[in-house]
Amino acid sequence: MSLLGYGEMExxxxxxxxxxxxxxxxxxxxxQYINNYVKAGIxxxxxxxxxxxxxxxxxxxxxxxSTLGYAGACIVEAxxxxxxxxxxxxxxxxxxxxGSLIDSQAGLTMATVYDPS
Numbered sequence: 001m002s003l004l005g006y007g008e009m010e011x012x013x014x015x016x017x018x019x020x021x022x023x024x025x026x027x028x029x030x031x032q033y034i035n036n037y038v039k040a041g042i043x044x045x046x047x048x049x050x051x052x053x054x055x056x057x058x059x060x061x062x063x064x065x066s067t068l069g070y071a072g073a074c075i076v077e078a079x080x081x082x083x084x085x086x087x088x089x090x091x092x093x094x095x096x097x098x099g100s101l102i103d104s105q106a107g108l109t110m111a112t113v114y115d116p117s
Contacts, residue, residue: 008051010070014077016047021081027092030085 020043023029029039 011051012044012047014073015050016043017074018077018081018084019043019046021078021083022085022088025082025085025089027089030089 020040023039023043028034
């Protein structure tokens with residue numbers, strides 16, 4: 001008895017591409033802090049977990065139900081994952097920018113309080 005058949009492995013690859021696209025552009029995971037092998041391994045484990053636990057996932061290749069349609073679905077999933085990671089990066093940078101503005105305002109206020117002249 002096999003845990004995953006051929007159809008499920010197609011789903012694993014599609015889910016893997018979306019998750020890896022997210023890991024490639026997400027704020028914490030896109031830097032040099034985490035090795036690429038670790039990113040790929042975590043992506044693969046998450047993809048397996050998602051496909052095994054969720055039996056209702058269905059994939060349609062679009063206008064061609066062939067290898068070309070599957071390749072198109074893979075490209076679309078990778079782009080969607082990269083866009084999700086990019087949106088997370090934008091939100092993360094907004095929070096960092098707001099913190100730097102608050103820090104700058106507090107520093108300028110303290111400079112007027114501690115001004116020796």
